[in-house]
Amino acid sequence: MIKTASNEKSVAVLDAATSVFLTHGFSAATTDMIQREAGVSKKTLYGCYPSKEAMFVAVIERQCASMASTIRAIQPAAGDIAKTLGDIGRAYLDIVLSERGVALFRVVVAEAPRFPDAGRRFYLTGPKVVTAMVAERLSEASLVGDIDIRAIGVEAAASIFVSLVRTEGQLECLLHPDARPSAEQIDRWVRLAVDTFIGRFESAKAP
Amino acid sequence: MIKTASNEKSVAVLDAATSVFLTHGFSAATTDMIQREAGVSKKTLYGCYPSKEAMFVAVIERQCASMASTIRAIQPAAGDIAKTLGDIGRAYLDIVLSERGVALFRVVVAEAPRFPDAGRRFYLTGPKVVTAMVAERLSEASLVGDIDIRAIGVEAAASIFVSLVRTEGQLECLLHPDARPSAEQIDRWVRLAVDTFIGRFESAKAP
DNA sequence: GTCTATATGAAGATAGAC
DNA sequence: GTCTATCTTCATATAGAC
Numbered sequence: 001m002i003k004t005a006s007n008e009k010s011v012a013v014l015d016a017a018t019s020v021f022l023t024h025g026f027s028a029a030t031t032d033m034i035q036r037e038a039g040v041s042k043k044t045l046y047g048c049y050p051s052k053e054a055m056f057v058a059v060i061e062r063q064c065a066s067m068a069s070t071i072r073a074i075q076p077a078a079g080d081i082a083k084t085l086g087d088i089g090r091a092y093l094d095i096v097l098s099e100r101g102v103a104l105f106r107v108v109v110a111e112a113p114r115f116p117d118a119g120r121r122f123y124l125t126g127p128k129v130v131t132a133m134v135a136e137r138l139s140e141a142s143l144v145g146d147i148d149i150r151a152i153g154v155e156a157a158a159s160i161f162v163s164l165v166r167t168e169g170q171l172e173c174l175l176h177p178d179a180r181p182s183a184e185q186i187d188r189w190v191r192l193a194v195d196t197f198i199g200r201f202e203s204a205k206a207p
Numbered sequence: 208m209i210k211t212a213s214n215e216k217s218v219a220v221l222d223a224a225t226s227v228f229l230t231h232g233f234s235a236a237t238t239d240m241i242q243r244e245a246g247v248s249k250k251t252l253y254g255c256y257p258s259k260e261a262m263f264v265a266v267i268e269r270q271c272a273s274m275a276s277t278i279r280a281i282q283p284a285a286g287d288i289a290k291t292l293g294d295i296g297r298a299y300l301d302i303v304l305s306e307r308g309v310a311l312f313r314v315v316v317a318e319a320p321r322f323p324d325a326g327r328r329f330y331l332t333g334p335k336v337v338t339a340m341v342a343e344r345l346s347e348a349s350l351v352g353d354i355d356i357r358a359i360g361v362e363a364a365a366s367i368f369v370s371l372v373r374t375e376g377q378l379e380c381l382l383h384p385d386a387r388p389s390a391e392q393i394d395r396w397v398r399l400a401v402d403t404f405i406g407r408f409e410s411a412k413a414p
Numbered sequence: 415g416t417c418t419a420t421a422t423g424a425a426g427a428t429a430g431a432c
Numbered sequence: 433g434t435c436t437a438t439c440t441t442c443a444t445a446t447a448g449a450c
Contacts, residue, residue: 027234110317
């Protein structure tokens with residue numbers, strides 16, 4: 001009853017396309033590489049997707065969706081806001097700095113002029129999702145009085161925290177593709193971000 | 208006495224290569240585009256550079272050098288540390304978010320796996336230079352007692368400020384290639400970064 | 415699944431212009 | 433003679449036919 005025939009094949013094609021595009025980028029990738037890696041014929045390949053462009057779009061969409069659901073699955077342990085931010089930050093940075101995460105960012109950024117939808121999609125399903133998540137926790141902490149972010153608002157504060165967590169590590173991974181950061185290094189980045197953020201916005205409460 | 212003949216031609220070639228590579232990236236760019244845009248023959252083109260790769264490297268090197276000297280030319284007005292940071296941040300963000308700056312970052316990040324030297328060079332001549340510049344000012348301000356960064360050190364503090372200034376705007380420009388930020392938007396980002404940084408590290412001085 | 419038509423790129427060679 | 437324009441070669445790409 002299935003029309004597009006053999007679902008397994010189309011999964012193999014999408015997996016292969018993902019691997020090839022994330023490794024070589026759009027222009028340097030060839031449909032032959034994808035075909036060979038998927039172990040299918042050209043007919044099958046072009047039966048799944050009408051063009052190289054369509055394959056690329058499908059790859060980006062799936063990666064973004066996967067990233068979004070991974071982010072949404074983050075379950076910060078209960079505790080004070082510093083601990084919560086640390087949990088979220090650590091989980092997010094692990095995703096961003098993973099080989100997959102770095103490669104995806106590279107390709108999306110490189111091809112954003114040609115595939116603007118890919119850029120938008122990435123923004124909405126990545127940074128935006130985690131920022132919303134942080135904003136929610138900041139909102140709670142603000143109500144309880146643990147932090148005071150009235151000066152700039154919840155959204156801006158969340159954005160600042162996410163930026164603090166991501167930036168330095170991501171920049172180094174993007175520009176030094178040979179060196180991968182250690183777990184300790186990632187921890188240091190997260191702690192520095194949390195300390196900076198909390199140091200700025202903690203409430204001045206007299207005991 | 209000049210061996211490579213006609214300096215003007217080689218400048219035209221490098222200019223053309225810059226325009227083509229920054230617009231299309233490495234793989235999608237063709238030597239024919241460069242040749243046509245420079246108005247020279249293939250022989251001239253390959254007389255200047257032995258290969259497409261060499262042209263790319265030359266383009267990146269020159270852009271990085273240009274960026275570095277632009278950054279080094281920043282002259283922050285005298286005043287308190289908040290004003291100084293605002294001046295540096297504003298000038299740096301103007302460079303980073305310029306069409307050239309965004310395009311260069313895009314290409315360097317995309318090609319860093321294939322041209323790791325380009326990534327290293329960019330890091331050293333861009334973020335590193337401005338961070339050193341900020342560190343110097345922070346050091347002075349710290350000695351005078353305007354700020355207290357003893358908890359994390361000058362380098363880390365400078366890195367945090369530079370990250371705060373750059374991140375959000377750069378992310379949006381990279382992922383939304385159609386929308387260019389207004390001068391007011393850039394000002395808002397800079398002010399937010401300065402306020403956050405100062406709010407965190409200002410000295411608690413009793414009057 | 416193999417095989418091929420068409421097209422385009424990189425690089426070099428040949429021959430013409432000043 | 434130095435520089436330029438055009439043509440050729442070789443490789444590889446997409447797309448589709450068998």
